[in-house]
Amino acid sequence: MYQTGMREECGVFGVYNHSDAANMTFYGLHALQHRGQDACGIMAGEGGSYDIHKGPGLVHQVFRDDILQTLTGSIAIGHVRYSITGGSHFHNIQPFIFNFQKKTFGLCHNGNIVNYEQLKEKLEQKGTIFHSDSDSELIAHMMSKDVYESPIDALKRSLVQIVGAFAFIILLNDELYAIRDRNGLRPLSIGRLEDSFIVASETSALDAVGASFVRDVRPGEIVRIDTSGLHSFSYTEETRSELCTMEYIYFARPDSDLGDMNVHDFRKRTGKKLALEHPASADIVMGIPDSSISAAIGFAEQSGIPYEVGLIKNKYIGRTFIEPSKHLRDRAVLLKLAAIRKVVRGKRVVLIDDSIVRGTTLKHITHLLKEAGTKEIHIRIASPQITHPCFYGVDISTTKELVMASTTKEELMEYYQVQSLEFISLEKLRECSFDQGLCTGCFTGNYVTDIFNRDAKEQ
Ligand code: SF4
Numbered sequence: 001m002y003q004t005g006m007r008e009e010c011g012v013f014g015v016y017n018h019s020d021a022a023n024m025t026f027y028g029l030h031a032l033q034h035r036g037q038d039a040c041g042i043m044a045g046e047g048g049s050y051d052i053h054k055g056p057g058l059v060h061q062v063f064r065d066d067i068l069q070t071l072t073g074s075i076a077i078g079h080v081r082y083s084i085t086g087g088s089h090f091h092n093i094q095p096f097i098f099n100f101q102k103k104t105f106g107l108c109h110n111g112n113i114v115n116y117e118q119l120k121e122k123l124e125q126k127g128t129i130f131h132s133d134s135d136s137e138l139i140a141h142m143m144s145k146d147v148y149e150s151p152i153d154a155l156k157r158s159l160v161q162i163v164g165a166f167a168f169i170i171l172l173n174d175e176l177y178a179i180r181d182r183n184g185l186r187p188l189s190i191g192r193l194e195d196s197f198i199v200a201s202e203t204s205a206l207d208a209v210g211a212s213f214v215r216d217v218r219p220g221e222i223v224r225i226d227t228s229g230l231h232s233f234s235y236t237e238e239t240r241s242e243l244c245t246m247e248y249i250y251f252a253r254p255d256s257d258l259g260d261m262n263v264h265d266f267r268k269r270t271g272k273k274l275a276l277e278h279p280a281s282a283d284i285v286m287g288i289p290d291s292s293i294s295a296a297i298g299f300a301e302q303s304g305i306p307y308e309v310g311l312i313k314n315k316y317i318g319r320t321f322i323e324p325s326k327h328l329r330d331r332a333v334l335l336k337l338a339a340i341r342k343v344v345r346g347k348r349v350v351l352i353d354d355s356i357v358r359g360t361t362l363k364h365i366t367h368l369l370k371e372a373g374t375k376e377i378h379i380r381i382a383s384p385q386i387t388h389p390c391f392y393g394v395d396i397s398t399t400k401e402l403v404m405a406s407t408t409k410e411e412l413m414e415y416y417q418v419q420s421l422e423f424i425s426l427e428k429l430r431e432c433s434f435d436q437g438l439c440t441g442c443f444t445g446n447y448v449t450d451i452f453n454r455d456a457k458e459q
Helices: 021-031 065-070 116-125 136-143 151-159 203-208 245-251 263-277 293-303 326-336 360-371 409-416 426-432
Strands: 010-016 039-046 049-056 075-081 096-100 103-113 164-172 175-180 189-193 196-200 212-216 221-226 229-234 284-287 311-313 337-339 348-353 376-381 420-423
Touching (some): 010 021, 021 039, 021 065, 049 103, 075 164, 136 151, 136 164, 175 196, 196 221, 203 212, 263 293, 284 293, 348 360
Parallel strands (some): 284 348, 348 376
Antiparallel strands (some): 221 229, 311 337
16 A cells, blocks of 8 residues: 555454464454554463563564464454554553453554543543553553453443544453444454454455454444354444545555445445546546555546556565655655656546545655656546544544645645646545445544544644
């Protein structure tokens, strides 16, 4: 996936009842690597005894063979992360492991709790000491009363107070718990592999370990996995499915299914709608690799304009290489992508991108195409204009970093020096989801939950 300035916070994975649970988790996290590349961790064990290993870096860097061999047992949970809430310090790397009453439990979290400050303050007033700045630790402290004797009650009591986006996997009493927030903002699916159960942020990770899809965890649901199978509990009646639209547009892998929709199919539909809503006279259609390719294929199919591969991605430029400074990050766009001159020279090009966040990446790409001799560039964006920040775990947390919050379409066309620039409308985007509930907060400013101190957060 090509980084266009927006990053997902995390991916979670869990295995129940498999002799090689840690290895399975290793492969599962590999399949979720696109959701977080800063750090990762695996906790594994059984019979109340667990080991954990975690660290900064990619999954294959953190888990060498000799380390994986130390993680034995039939139950495991794992996590890949970007650092948003809490920064990238070691103590914020998950899984979190907690000890209460001489017992251990582990927790992985994807998402962001918006009333974190309020809940944390309440607990601190009662004497709770926090060891990290991460909102994931909150749930552990909230649950600590009765956590072993009556886990479902402890979970229900805690979860009902939490506002925001969360997909949790919790390892407790040799049982695995999979939980989603009441709006199902972050995805979480359950799979089966013979006698084992797998839980993962995306179905592509189930496929990666050979598991078959069973079902999604429902909004507001706690699924307990134990020796007798799956058990469902609800912690609230107030549920409404509103999965993050950007999961479909950008974050998730095209081979994943979210809800009832395949991500590639969804993206293709956005491309088709774009072609109908904002046609262009051009010779070829191109997508920016990787997340815009499906929409570009859809645009080409609908418009009859041939799809071409005009941009090539260098897959071997590592993240560490591109991270150290803004200057290097900007250069990295040029190093990471190359235009195929023979394809684009003298051509009128429809260039499909999934979204515009900060707007700088597209500037580099249009420059690259012009240098390669492109005659005209018509940009089509497969999401509406992002004008508001996200409070649910995506790193677009301030208004000022969003170019479309302060720039007109015409100004951006001028900046990019392109012939046209159009976005899919929210109405057409909704049609692509067959009216399945979606969060569209970053396009509209209408969020699915209370945001708490919104003015202070949104600058
Ligand atoms: S505000 Fe945007 S990025 Fe955040 S959860 Fe909603 S749709 Fe996703």
